[in-house]
Amino acid sequence: MPANTVRLRIKRQAGPQAPPVWEEFEIPYRPHMNVIVALRDIAENPVTRDGRPTSTIAYEANCLEEVCGACAMVINGRARQACTALVDRLEQPISLEPLHRFPMIRDLQVDRSKLFNDLRRVKAWVPIDGTYALGSGPRQSPQDQEQAYPLSRCISCGNCLEVCPQYNTRTDYVGAAVINQVRLFNLHPTGKMHRAARLDALTGPGGIQECGYAENCVKACPKDIPLTDSIAAVNRQMVGHLWGKALGR
């Protein structure tokens, strides 16, 4: 293989029901290129390595700086963001697969709606809507800020869900990202006001009890969020919350 080209193997699927096929590509190397650049170059000239014209590859990408979460895929067997997957550091041929745990749309594009629906289910926000101005909220202590910041870095990419052996249609589990958001917003001085509702939502079907504590999530998180700490911390909140509900606070 000449050093000035990049080889990729891409798992393609024309639609949710279509059978998966692997296609191989060889494209010119560019210094410091990442997987998204490679995919863009293939899109400019969608011809396989053996010279056969093919359809353009569907994939999602947006910010290109690991903030939006859109370009999560399985690269060389590992779930990660394509934008920070630098070709120089990857073994070739680089294999690209879509995330397995989400419904397939086409090629590398999957439907991550479940993640966003689950964030809605647990009210992962600070309630500020009202009929009049509520004024400024209570202050957050520096200690709480320090704890909240790492939790707030979540980009909803879904890597933690992809690697989770409990995240599937049998359990309907919400997954580490969503539980981490519950911890984050329960820590917020105004967000605290929805604490009980969030914890109740997490005891429903697919709630925090479905966690099998394989601890894969924290290993796969591109933003180094202490996800297993968050699950344990919310478990602790849950024990107190349910104790209070059963026997009085």
Added chain:
Amino acid sequence: MSTTATTPVPSGTFARHSYFWRRLHSLTGIVPLGAFLVEHFASNGAVLSRTPVESYGNTVKFLNSLPYVLVLEILLIWAPLAFHGIYGLWIAREATPNNRRYGWLGNWGYLFQRITGAIVLVFIVWHVWTARFAGVSLPDHPFLSYSKMAAQMLNPWILAWFLVGITLVSYHFSYGLYLFAAKWGITVSPGARRNWGWICLIIGLGFTYAGIASALAFRGIHIYPMR
């Protein structure tokens, strides 16, 4: 995000109240099952005596002399065992392991907990059947306990099966202790989990050693000094 996919929410009693059942499953593994395991391994230590027939027989006699012994057996052993075992299989059925792709330690622990659980369930059902129900009734003849067990252990295949069962139940229990602490929000920090993990490892090795010492003592092999 083109579609608003509506994922089917699992229904049925177990799914709707799964928080309760999952936490009950976690709790029964520690109390009463784990507590019984401590008692069981300690009682079996009677075989380490220089007069094992009497010591072992006296232990069985004492346990069977406890008031309400049948109620205790049903409420503290058989019912939680049946629930923990059967619901555990149900939980294992929901798993979609990915160890070949992600060979992290915790991921192997997750898989082994399910595999050992299934094997241990088979072992315990067999053990309860052969020791408690089949053959001579030990509650009626406590001093035949030693010879009944020794007869089993004389068969090398059965001895090997015991060693496997003892090792796996020790593993399953000690890793269960580790998981329990995380699932009940006791070990929140990574340092706490790491330290607790070491303690659980020591507990697991201790159980394995004690169990194997008792099993081998039936063959006259003493890896622990006789009392």
